[in-house]
Amino acid sequence: MRPVELPQLPGLNQLRVVLGVCGGIAAYKSAELVRLLIKQGCDVQVVMTESATRFIAPLTFQALSGKPVHVSQWPAGNNDRGMPHIDISRQADFLLVAPCTANSLAKYAHGFADNLLDNLVLARNCPLAVAPAMNVEMWNNPATQRNIACLQSDGIHVFGPAAGEQACGEVGSGRMLEPFEIVLELARAINPKPLAGKNLLLTAGPTFEAIDPVRGITNRSSGKMGYALAQAAWLMGAHVTLVSGPTALPAPYGARLHPVQSAKQMHAAVFTHLEQADLFIGVAAVADYGIKNPSASKQKKQEGQPAGLDMEFELNPDILAEVGQWAQQRAQQRNKPLLVVGFAAETENLDQYASHKLDKKKAHFIIGNLAQDALGADISELTLYSHTEAPIRLEKMSKLQSAQALLVHLAQHA
Numbered sequence: 001m002r003p004v005e006l007p008q009l010p011g012l013n014q015l016r017v018v019l020g021v022c023g024g025i026a027a028y029k030s031a032e033l034v035r036l037l038i039k040q041g042c043d044v045q046v047v048m049t050e051s052a053t054r055f056i057a058p059l060t061f062q063a064l065s066g067k068p069v070h071v072s073q074w075p076a077g078n079n080d081r082g083m084p085h086i087d088i089s090r091q092a093d094f095l096l097v098a099p100c101t102a103n104s105l106a107k108y109a110h111g112f113a114d115n116l117l118d119n120l121v122l123a124r125n126c127p128l129a130v131a132p133a134m135n136v137e138m139w140n141n142p143a144t145q146r147n148i149a150c151l152q153s154d155g156i157h158v159f160g161p162a163a164g165e166q167a168c169g170e171v172g173s174g175r176m177l178e179p180f181e182i183v184l185e186l187a188r189a190i191n192p193k194p195l196a197g198k199n200l201l202l203t204a205g206p207t208f209e210a211i212d213p214v215r216g217i218t219n220r221s222s223g224k225m226g227y228a229l230a231q232a233a234w235l236m237g238a239h240v241t242l243v244s245g246p247t248a249l250p251a252p253y254g255a256r257l258h259p260v261q262s263a264k265q266m267h268a269a270v271f272t273h274l275e276q277a278d279l280f281i282g283v284a285a286v287a288d289y290g291i292k293n294p295s296a297s298k299q300k301k302q303e304g305q306p307a308g309l310d311m312e313f314e315l316n317p318d319i320l321a322e323v324g325q326w327a328q329q330r331a332q333q334r335n336k337p338l339l340v341v342g343f344a345a346e347t348e349n350l351d352q353y354a355s356h357k358l359d360k361k362k363a364h365f366i367i368g369n370l371a372q373d374a375l376g377a378d379i380s381e382l383t384l385y386s387h388t389e390a391p392i393r394l395e396k397m398s399k400l401q402s403a404q405a406l407l408v409h410l411a412q413h414a
Helices: 027-039 058-065 086-088 104-109 117-124 136-140 144-151 179-190 222-234 263-276 320-335 351-358 399-411
Strands: 016-020 044-046 093-101 129-133 162-165 171-175 200-202 239-244 256-259 279-282 290-291 313-315 339-347 365-370 385-387
Touching: 016 027, 016 117, 027 044, 027 058, 027 093, 027 179, 044 058, 044 117, 058 179, 086 117, 093 104, 093 117, 093 179, 104 117, 104 129, 104 144, 117 351, 129 179, 136 144, 136 171, 179 222, 200 222, 200 263, 239 263, 263 320, 279 320, 320 339, 339 351, 351 365, 351 385
Parallel strands: 016 044, 016 093, 093 129, 200 239, 200 279, 239 256, 279 339, 339 365
Antiparallel strands: 162 171, 290 313, 365 385
16 A cells, blocks of 8 residues: 655644554554654654564564664663653653554553553653554443543543454454544644634535536646645644535545535535534635536537537536625524635736625635646645735745644634
8 A cells, every 4th residue: 555645734743752552453554653753753752562562573663763662661771760651751742552452441441550551651741642443343342432431531532443344354443543544633632723613614626517428617726725724624623524526635534525526516515514614615616607508428529510519608606605695694694603715816916806806705705826826736825815904925835834824814713
């Protein structure tokens, strides 16, 4: 499987992570987890249980982390004070146990400690997260569920588990999250959550207007900015619903994805989810016109005939304008405001066109950029427009960083 590469996530650079590895088949995934954490700039110290060494050698983790791996609670040398459970935990900003077996979950829930990792969990003075990994029946066992509830009530983060096919051949919940998912969960756990409890609805990507079953009219939007905003909002604590046109991007982790094709489908999906939203961001490049008379069969080229297809265009719904109007009506009828944010991708006169769009669409904010610099790129240079403030111009940076900067500002108004 090709390794997943993540963008630089907030808060992880120079984070001191103690990674505990318990004895389960998922321990092989922890090697990739160490690699991803190191790529994020984390300082990683691995601590293994004796059982874990039966599944993967400590030397593997030493090579990946650049540090000796701790296994025994009984020091072999005389160069320390004989208290590794204290010394290691005091050098950590976060303790992460992945995989965490059913046995270890039970011990953490009830305060038992008979190995170095268990003692670290009890002696720590930093946050703890566990990534459960076990057979589906072990996960569903009432005792395990009681232990999980106990850990969560103690403020311990529980990352996963996922559902799917397991190493034993059975199918169900209990799989350890994939390493990149654990890294994202870690980033969410350690960062401020100014959007906690907020419901974000956003659109992203292009729309596709069918000419016939094969051909269609679309645009060059990659969806990267909208997907970055969805990912950043989840990291900041929001419940995210993403209505997306066709893209080649993986779904943002943690977001609920609603895929669509045409502008009319996007319009319907938006208004299906709008009632629950606290914040709407229209990032999608929605086609202004659709095909009124799409052909039910592929249109053939006619030899000797002038070039052209028999098409009749019609105006598509203006999603942002309708959301803006809907938000005004809701604000008048009941005390549940909806913050409406749109995008303006222009090729010239950005300030003029973005300001005009702000009024025309009844939006609270418009995010503007130059299309020729942004379409398909991994970096962006954005400007935030509103009725009440001078334009806020963000420096050129990655789309995830731009998304974070925008959402920090918008969270003050949501």
